Amino acid sequence: MLTNELRYFLAVATSGSLSTASEQLYVAGSAISRQIQKLETRLGVTLFERHARGMILTDAGQILANHVRKSMRDMEYALAEIQGLKAVRKTLVRIACTDGMAFDLLPGLLARFRQHYPGVSFDLQVGSAMQVAEWIRRSECDVAFQFSLAPEKEVEIIAAWPAPVLLLLDSAHPLVQQSGVAIDDLHPYPLVLPEAGTTIRQLFDLSCRMAGTFLEPAFSSNNFSALYEFTRHTPQAITVCSHFSVLWRARLDAMTLKPMTNTSLSQRTLQIQVPGSKHRPAAVSAFLAMAEHILGEEHGKWMQDLG
Structure with a gap:
């Protein structure tokens, strides 16, 4: 909530006049002037240029006015959100x-x-x-x-x-205990891949080209649920995904996520x-x-x- 100093300052900054601010706030102009002077003393800057035609913000005054207005908007948003959640x-x-x-x-x-x-x-x-x-x-x-x-x-x-491309495989798969799994290590196993054009397939294919190897999937699909279930029910099958894609399900199904050594798979x-x-x-x-x-x-x- 605004202090009297800031409330009076903003009223004068908005109206450009002590008399107008006094009428709006129902406060004597002398009291408003004292509060503004007190604020200027505390900040060590002049907030207004005082002219016969009114009060004009200095550069420092404009910065403060912008900040106070933003703080008021943020407070209004916060109160609206609190009331909104209560009223949902x-x-x-x-x-x-x-x-x-x-x-x-x-x-x-x-x-x-x-x-x-x-x-x-x-x-x-x-x-x-x-x-x-x-x-x-x-x-x-x-x-x-x-x-x-x-x-x-x-x-x-x-x-x-970070959402690197990881291997998803059964916890009993031979590669689970192997350290430093690379693209070439996947050749003996049924490979399950998303369709071409997805970010994960782009990174996987790029890694294959960089490794100078070619891997043909045993099964591909544009549906991750199909990829996941095929991998679960195919002995020693491997698919690729992010740890976020199977955040809770992998633990329930005793599936393991394993990183590979190819650095190009870590760009997502x-x-x-x-x-x-x-x-x-x-x-x-x-x-x-x-x-x-x-x-x-x-x-x-x-x-x-x-x-």
């Missing part, structure tokens, strides 16, 4: 993501959020990387989760974490994106805060397990 009845939050995150990550996050805010509903749209990027730029969704190889333009990045990040320059509803802000907290914690655990 039926709110729809629109989420967009690429296929890998619709398998385990987002269903888990959305279910956890609704335990606290059952009045919030979600619509989840799954598309290609290009589609998701276009949806968020056009504000056709409130939040996007996307694996990216480069910073996205015209969107705000709420949070980002998982980004939480929102439309740029847009005030967010209370439910969206609350969901973003929860998602960032959970994903940050889970990523930290994975890094610790990695050693």
Whole structure:
């Protein structure tokens, strides 16, 4: 909340006149003048140029006025969000993501959020990387989760974490105990890959070219659920994904994530994106805060397990 000094300062800065500020605040002009002088003394700067025609902000005064106005807007937003969360009845939050995150990550996050805010509903749209990027730029969704190889333009990045391409295989697979797994080590095993054109397939194919090798998949699909289940039910099969794609499911199914030595497989990040320059509803802000907290914690655990 604003002190009297700042409240009086802002009234004069806005009206440009002591007399007008006095009428608006129902406070004597002399009292307002004393408070402004007190503020100038405390800051050690002159905030107004005093003229017969009124009070004009100095450069220092303009900086302070901008800061006070921003603080007031932030306070208004915070109060609105608090009231909004208390008053939530039926709110729809629109989420967009690429296929890998619709398998385990987002269903888990959305279910956890609704335990606290059952009045919030979600619509989840799954598309290609290009589609998701276009949806968020056009504000056709409130939040996007996307694996990216480069910073996205015209969107705000709420949070980002490294999302290297990892091997996903059964915990009893021979490669689990092998140190330093490289692309060439995958030849003897059934390989399960996403379709060409996805960021993960682009990085995998690039690593194969850099290693001077060719690997033909035993099974490929544009659906991660199909890739995952095929890998689970095929002896010694291997697929590739991020640790975020199977955040909780891999533990339940006794599957192991294993990094490879190829550095080109470490170029992706998982980004939480929102439309740029847009005030967010209370439910969206609350969901973003929860998602960032959970994903940050889970990523930290994975890094610790990695050693």
